[in-house]
Amino acid sequence: MTPYPKLSRAIAILSSFERIALALLMLTMVALTVGGVLVREIMPSFSRNVAWVDEGARYMMVWLVFLSLGLALQEGRQIAMTTFLERLNPAIRVWVGRAIDLVGVLLTVYIAWVGFEMAQNVGRTGQFSPTLRIPAAVLYYALPVGFLLLAFRYALSLFGLIQRWSQSSGAAH
Structure with missing residues (x-):
């Protein structure tokens, strides 16, 4: 994994927690x-x-979708267009992957920030869901939480703490 065993353990614990939470959400929803x-x-x-x-x-369902973003990236389960990457020199391929990760971190942190602002605005309106009477902001907070988990995974990949880009294949994995 990584040269940082405590960080590797923390990442594994987070991934396990996410898997369990997603499975429970899915089973409960069904x-x-x-x-x-x-x-x-x-x-x-x-x-x-x-x-x-x-x-x-x-x-x-909304929480399930957003909570799964980071785990999906870590496990290479998001859509990837690899034709361009596969044609690159293997050494360059890793650097292009790092650039993709950097843009991913910046974009997802920005989306999380905008989502957080949006959730706060909805919270200030005092809206509640019609039947459950849950604050509407609870639904909107799924976006920043999910995108922060995604930004975290992009950052781990950017710094080489999880391997998404290898010199042997063009695909993110």
């Missing part, structure tokens, strides 16, 4: 949605009692 559909179909008179399920599943 269980609630299936349960909500079954209640509506089997016991329509109780449908009003499960109106919150759709809203809860929507909130979970």
Whole structure:
């Protein structure tokens, strides 16, 4: 991994925590949605009692998407256009990858900052979700949290603490 064993351990713990959180969110979202559909179909008179399920599943889906950004980058599961990189000299390929990581850090930190400002603005309005009565800002905070996790992974790659760019292949991995 890295020449910094404590940092490697912290990265592994963060990745494990993210995997567990994402799995729990996905399982909960699916269980609630299936349960909500079954209640509506089997016991329509109780449908009003499960109106919150759709809203809860929507909130979970948004958080699921944004929380998965960093882990997806670390594991090479994001879309990559590698045709150009594959044609480069292997030594240059690594430097182009580092430039991509630098731009990635800058862009994702900026998006996180804008997302944080947006979430704060929504929070100041005092809006709440219609059925769960959760502050609407909770939904909007998924964006800065997710993009900060993504910026962290770009930074780890930029400084060589995770390997996304190798001289042997053009693909990010």
